[in-house]
Amino acid sequence: xxxxxxxxxxxxxxxxxxxxxxxxxxxxxxxxxxxxxxxxxxxxxxxxxxxxxxxxxxxxxxxxxxxxxxxxxxxxxxxxxxxxxxxxxxxxxxxxxxxxxxxxxx
Numbered sequence: 001x002x003x004x005x006x007x008x009x010x011x012x013x014x015x016x017x018x019x020x021x022x023x024x025x026x027x028x029x030x031x032x033x034x035x036x037x038x039x040x041x042x043x044x045x046x047x048x049x050x051x052x053x054x055x056x057x058x059x060x061x062x063x064x065x066x067x068x069x070x071x072x073x074x075x076x077x078x079x080x081x082x083x084x085x086x087x088x089x090x091x092x093x094x095x096x097x098x099x100x101x102x103x104x105x106x
């Protein structure tokens with residue numbers, strides 16, 4: 001589980017990249033992004049989400065999202081990324097959707 005709060009722009013992207021890379025390095029590559037605290041997402045932030053998604057997929061993992069605000073959900077729809085990031089109503093539902101014994105990050 002990775003909680004993202006505040007803004008996701010080019011200035012904050014490094015922290016997310018480091019968190020995801022750290023999880024993938026220790027084989028925790030099934031990741032749930034909790035975006036409930038995300039207030040602002042710009043084009044750099046969208047690019048960072050995609051970059052991290054590709055990192056996780058290349059490691060054999062999956063990335064799911066929970067806690068989308070109406071604003072962030074609209075951005076994901078406009079960019080068609082809602083097709084890429086499976087959305088779940090809460091953390092528990094997202095975690096249960098992983099196969100047993102997977103490299104869950106919780």
